[in-house]
Amino acid sequence: MVMRRRLFLLCVLGITLLATQSFLRVVASNGLSPLDVALIVVFLPLAAWLAQSFCTLTAGALLLAWGRLRYGNTMKVDAEDRAAGLDPSLPRVALIMPIYNEDTARVFAGVAAMRDDLAAVGVGARFDVFVISDTTDPDVWLAETVAWQAERAREPGTGLPQVFYRRRLANTRRKTGNIEDFVERWGGAYGAMVTLDADSILDGRTIWHMTRRLDAHPKTALIQAAPKLVRGKTLFARMLQFAGDVYGPLSAAGIAFWAGGEGNYWGHNAIIRLSAFADCCGLPRLPGREPLGGEILSHDFVEAALLRRAGWRIEMAWDLSGSYEEPPPTLSDFVVRDRRWCQGNLQHGRILMARRLHWVSRIHLLTGIMGYLTSPLWLVFLILAGLQAWTLSVAEPVYFRDGTPWATWPVSREDEAALLLAGMMGLLFLPKVWGLLLALADTESRTARGGAGRLVSGVLVETVLSALIAPIMMVRHSRFVVAILTGSKVDWSPQRRIAGRLTLVEAVKGNLDVLILGLAASVAVVMYAPGLGWWLVPVVAGLIGAPLLSLKLDDGSSDDAVNRWAPLGIPEDQVPPPVLARLDPHEARFAGVLAEGPEARFETVLRDPRANALHRALIAEDGSESTLSETLALRAEVTAVHLGPELLTRDERRALLERPGILEQAHDALWAGKALEKAEAAGPPPMAVAAAD
Known part of the structure; x- marks a missing residue:
């Protein structure tokens, strides 16, 4: 692991220094102005961010390729392992699903599907399921109670895990307090808990493999399975799940490559040793007022850091499939969720220098913070680049300087600038190529997507859409960061799971600020820095086209049958695994139960x-x-x-x-x-x- 980390850090530092040196040569070709210095200061963290992302994803691609060649299918459950894992002396495991005003039929359909899958694997006897509710809507609360009774009625003689339900009267500390309440009340009866979100689905074999790995490694406190996005209906949701399917495994494997036993926790679809969690993960209230003080919103990163500080190992199960969740249905829902995550991640700045944290845990926290700070940095960089272009266009060249008897000719670095830009684009887009090559090499997965041509088309479509969305998210994240740093806190509301029909007027209203910024930037570039026009086309196109883009991406009325065969399809669309295939029938059953x-x-x-x-x-x-x-x-x-x-x-x-x-x-x-x-x-x-x- 030491050698891996040295290699990774050398890769990141090498790329960062090379890119910064090249940028310095370009901007300092005719001397350094204060504006040039500002550009270099902003460029350095952006180059480091791109470098770490590229190195992580590239390492993940290599690890995945090596794993496929050496291990093949790791998801089998044989009779001997099943018998050993069901030994009565081993501690029981609880699956816990915290919910808050969610779609009741979907929640309990997921519970039923996972119970069925555990029973099908033959290991249901070791597990119990807890639906722990913080619901505040009395109508939803009563629906949860009725659905729980209907699901509990399936238990006798079926081999299904038992299912329990609890609803708190006081929604203190939100999800963190909900889980803490479970640990304090029932945690002593279980050796581990599998944490779930309301839209989480875990294959029975995946749950079993995580459980057996925890059994086999007494020094491990947490094993995180990387969730895969499924069941998206809108174009936006399908774009997210396609990207997660092709490139997502690279991220989980890359983190596992350099993090090792100092991995991270993403809040759900993970198994946690309860004794370790109870001992280490009581979260403090941050000093000061919200939004940067008060309750810790992004608790998962912090809990992983606290477990590692106490000497426990945190593992990334990059080789396990069968871990699923559903994407936000629309771009606007994605933005709402990101606003909450942005505040939670910026709070980590208060924790970053806490005593005795492992340095890799600090890297995880810093990475989460930079995931949002890079957007305002890119925005500042573009503004500074525009100012520099305008300055150069209006400034008169000076050929003879004081004390110099000969002419000083301006030096052009256009070729080097183009080469630097190509290199930065390579850092951004080459990991997509790695993901595409791995997907093409998987015969079964390639066939399920409709062949190599459809897969390549999907990557091209996703790349174009992502490029158009990127400037919108840059503006949104920049606004979030400024609002949080100036004292604006987030409102906590349940996540919407189903998209509606969006009108053009609603799309324009929802993106009015982005549209105005795009139009203003276009006018400024044409009038004052026309040389930047072609360079800024992708940015300006995304900003001006935001309403139309939202109208197309967020439309929840599109035909699902057509979408399934579109280039952005994933294997689970055509051949859903049993646990996903069970969802729709169970959801229909609960819709009938709740029909009154x-x-x-x-x-x-x-x-x-x-x-x-x-x-x-x-x-x-x-x-x-x-x-x-x-x-x-x-x-x-x-x-x-x-x-x-x-x-x-x-x-x-x-x-x-x-x-x-x-x-x-x-x-x-x-x-x-x-x-x-x-x-x-x-x-x-x-x-x-x-x-x-």
């Missing part, structure tokens, strides 16, 4: 004794107090009993559902009222009639 609607579910909890008792028992299991006022719950009870449950607002429904005592009172009153209505409808009893006669 939120009003009917709320009335059932109020009126049905069994549903009411179960709901109150789940609240008692949580043991915490509602954050909503008791007065609101009492008012909701009176309204529900005397005027009808359908008149309650969402907050009133939630307040009533979170107060088991008041909920029981409402149930008793409604039940008594129902009994009285039945008695009145039946008329007086016979004895009373006889007595009256």
